Amino acid sequence: MFKVAVIGSSGLLGRAIVGELAQQRDWQFVQTAFSRSSPQSVRLDIRDAQAVTQFVDRECPDAIVIAAAERRPDVCEHDPALARALNVDAVRAIASAAQRHGAWVLSISTDYVFDGKQPPYRHDSAPSPLNAYGWSKLDGERALAESTDLGCVLRLPLLFGPITDWRESAVTSLVPAIAASARTAPEAKAAVMDAWAIRYPTYTPDVSVVVRQLLERHARGESVCGTVQWSGDEPMTKHEIARRLASALQIDAQLTPQHTPADATPRPHDCHLDSARLEALGIGRRTPFDTAIQEVLAQFPWRG
Numbered sequence: 001m002f003k004v005a006v007i008g009s010s011g012l013l014g015r016a017i018v019g020e021l022a023q024q025r026d027w028q029f030v031q032t033a034f035s036r037s038s039p040q041s042v043r044l045d046i047r048d049a050q051a052v053t054q055f056v057d058r059e060c061p062d063a064i065v066i067a068a069a070e071r072r073p074d075v076c077e078h079d080p081a082l083a084r085a086l087n088v089d090a091v092r093a094i095a096s097a098a099q100r101h102g103a104w105v106l107s108i109s110t111d112y113v114f115d116g117k118q119p120p121y122r123h124d125s126a127p128s129p130l131n132a133y134g135w136s137k138l139d140g141e142r143a144l145a146e147s148t149d150l151g152c153v154l155r156l157p158l159l160f161g162p163i164t165d166w167r168e169s170a171v172t173s174l175v176p177a178i179a180a181s182a183r184t185a186p187e188a189k190a191a192v193m194d195a196w197a198i199r200y201p202t203y204t205p206d207v208s209v210v211v212r213q214l215l216e217r218h219a220r221g222e223s224v225c226g227t228v229q230w231s232g233d234e235p236m237t238k239h240e241i242a243r244r245l246a247s248a249l250q251i252d253a254q255l256t257p258q259h260t261p262a263d264a265t266p267r268p269h270d271c272h273l274d275s276a277r278l279e280a281l282g283i284g285r286r287t288p289f290d291t292a293i294q295e296v297l298a299q300f301p302w303r304g
């Protein structure tokens with residue numbers, strides 16, 4: 001039976017991928033987590049190369065999806081050693097073990113490998129990261145390519161989807177400030193929202209469909225290797241995202257646009273990812289943002 005290992009199944013994207021794979025009756029999957037391991041998952045610290053090798057040798061998967069990472073740009077900026085351990089060295093260890101078993105590896109990367117100055121970016125456009133997170137993910141892409149010829153990088157932009165905590169996604173993390181800005185809130189305070197960087201919020205259940213379709217291709221001997229990209233197609237600043245969230249939450253919010261970059265960590269202006277390579281393969285699904293955000297809020301209501 002076709003067997004998939006999902007590394008990092010407890011995260012925002014990993015949970016959505018596992019949810020999609022659980023619907024494949026004729027597939028087997030094994031999932032790993034770290035601080036949030038559960039009876040359904042194997043506890044695996046991907047910084048431990050020996051433990052990684054033992055896991056892959058024991059499970060012998062046909063395919064491995066790497067959704068574990070350090071994805072917070074500010075953390076990567078302040079702790080580059082952690083960023084390297086998770087985003088580069090661990091990818092190398094997993095891919096090297098997979099190569100020995102002939103397993104296909106899908107490693108998740110980011111639009112932050114680009115500098116955001118000349119969008120849209122094709123899968124073969126020259127990367128040029130602006131921050132430590134982007135560099136670590138680009139080095140992770142290179143580590144994958146150096147370690148196996150059965151590897152595929154899937155670059156993604158800003159993600160949102162079903163959450164367990166508002167802070168899990170840069171989309172939903174705006175909700176507490178939006179609620180605090182409500183004209184009806186006691187001591188209501190306008191929320192300043194970035195109106196400079198263009199983002200393409202992408203729904204994790206849609207990404208999971210992309211991942212499942214890529215796995216299906218590998219299962220039937222048509223493995224996609226190299227680099228592919230997937231992106232939502234609705235450009236938005238965080239100010240626009242906040243406006244849509246406020247509307248979905250029926251909050252009369254006071255949102256002040258900030259038209260210049262305000263982050264301490266340098267971030268790209270517009271990294272629109274061209275998804276043409278996957279679209280040409282008939283892969284992908286895009287749920288409209290407003291529909292997707294309603295689904296997220298229905299599963300995790302704001303009780304402010």
Ligand SMILES: NC(=O)c1ccc[n+]([C@@H]2O[C@H](COP(=O)([O-])OP(=O)(O)OC[C@H]3O[C@@H](n4cnc5c(N)ncnc54)[C@H](OP(=O)(O)O)[C@@H]3O)[C@@H](O)[C@H]2O)c1
Binds near residue numbers: 035037067068159169
């Ligand atoms: N979120 C975004 O907006 C975004 C945008 C573009 C690309 N991406 C990429 O998408 C991928 C998934 O991101 P995400 O948002 O789902 O991240 P996330 O929610 O922060 O999840 C991170 C995952 O990594 C695991 N992990 C952390 N340290 C670990 C360790 N030492 N050993 C093993 N596992 C460890 C976590 O496990 P525990 O929680 O159990 O510790 C969790 O499952 C990443 O490659 C990220 O770079 C994300």
